[in-house]
Amino acid sequence: xxxxxxxxxxxxxxxxxxxxxxxxxxxxxxxxxxxxxxxxxxxxxxxxxxxxxxxxxxxxxxxxxxxxxxxxxxxxxxxxxxxxxxxxxxxxxxxxxxxxxxxxxxxxxxxxxxxxxxxxxxxxxxxxxxxxxxxxxxxxxxxxxxxxxxxxxxxxxxxxxxxxxxxxxxxxxxxxxxxxxxxxxxxxxxxxxxxxxxxxxxxxxxxxxxxxxxxxxxxxxxxxxxxxxxxxxxxxxxxxxxxxxxxxxxxxxxxxxxxxxxxxxxxxxxxxxxxxxxxxxxxxxxxxxxxxxxxxxxxxxxxxxxxxxxxxxxxxxxxxxxxxxxxxxxxxxxxxxxxxxxxxxxxx
Numbered sequence: 001x002x003x004x005x006x007x008x009x010x011x012x013x014x015x016x017x018x019x020x021x022x023x024x025x026x027x028x029x030x031x032x033x034x035x036x037x038x039x040x041x042x043x044x045x046x047x048x049x050x051x052x053x054x055x056x057x058x059x060x061x062x063x064x065x066x067x068x069x070x071x072x073x074x075x076x077x078x079x080x081x082x083x084x085x086x087x088x089x090x091x092x093x094x095x096x097x098x099x100x101x102x103x104x105x106x107x108x109x110x111x112x113x114x115x116x117x118x119x120x121x122x123x124x125x126x127x128x129x130x131x132x133x134x135x136x137x138x139x140x141x142x143x144x145x146x147x148x149x150x151x152x153x154x155x156x157x158x159x160x161x162x163x164x165x166x167x168x169x170x171x172x173x174x175x176x177x178x179x180x181x182x183x184x185x186x187x188x189x190x191x192x193x194x195x196x197x198x199x200x201x202x203x204x205x206x207x208x209x210x211x212x213x214x215x216x217x218x219x220x221x222x223x224x225x226x227x228x229x230x231x232x233x234x235x236x237x238x239x240x241x242x243x244x245x246x247x248x249x250x251x252x253x254x255x256x257x258x259x260x261x262x263x264x265x266x267x268x269x270x271x272x273x274x275x276x277x278x279x280x281x282x283x284x285x286x287x288x289x290x291x292x293x294x295x296x297x298x299x300x301x302x303x304x305x306x307x308x309x310x311x312x313x314x315x316x317x318x319x320x321x322x323x324x325x326x327x328x329x330x331x332x333x334x335x336x337x338x339x340x341x342x343x344x345x346x347x348x
């Protein structure tokens with residue numbers, strides 16, 4: 001077999017390549033061996049391949065040169081699910097079944113006469129998740145837009161030389177003691193805990209999140225009344241001296257108690273800003289409450305309220321050592337547009 005100098009150099013480069021495929025190197029050895037006078041049987045024995053393989057690549061090289069040795073693009077298996085089947089599955093998924101609230105892959109597969117795996121692939125392609133359910137609530141506050149602009153303005157453009165704090169209470173946190181010790185995580189098994197427990201009382205966590213730094217000032221109290229809220233405000237006044245303070249709160253009655261109003265009148269550097277009714281998601285401290293619930297409370301087992309409060313303070317101290325702020329990115333206009341679109345979908 002005749003192999004030109006330039007082609008031999010290219011084939012030898014394939015053999016030296018550290019990133020080339022093993023298959024391409026094997027084909028280069030077949031062609032170079034044939035050019036050196038080795039027979040088909042000798043090449044097959046030396047390279048440990050079949051004689052049919054040697055003949056195939058010799059013939060491919062004679063017909064197409066080096067290009068014939070490269071792997072050809074394959075069309076792959078022909079598509080078995082037609083666009084009509086996809087449209088049928090999507091349309092059926094959007095309609096509720098007769099005797100259930102939502103479809104499972106097996107029930108829908110039986111309905112449309114396809115396999116459950118096919119239905120699942122179509123769901124993945126179109127982002128359909130019938131098993132998931134999210135909750136929403138539209139605010140009916142007549143001053144919604146005014147309060148929204150006020151709170152979002154504090155996040156995106158806070159006043160100079162002033163501190164913005166998101167304040168709220170996580171009330172009635174239960175000190176639950178599991179009836180058996182937690183079984184730890186093991187390979188192939190998640191952590192396990194008993195479903196039954198003993199109650200040992202409750203505590204309420206009052207927290208103020210610094211929007212600029214992400215640090216949290218928190219206090220635990222056994223009750224959730226205006227007395228405790230005023231006491232918490234006193235602790236804020238001691239912690240943040242001689243600074244203008246803007247507090248973002250929800251519309252809980254404790255925050256509007258006459259005693260609280262009197263305290264604010266006596267402390268003119270504190271200013272309260274209320275989120276709209278049914279819009280506590282505007283308060284960034286709610287996101288921090290979700291974190292402490294997930295990481296320190298929900299899986300915990302506490303034999304007393306004091307043990308629960310120690311766990312809360314421990315998490316609080318660790319958080320403040322590595323605090324990162326929550327970045328608010330949506331403007332008031334973008335939020336109003338999203339709510340408007342959601343209402344249109346709901347009405348449809």
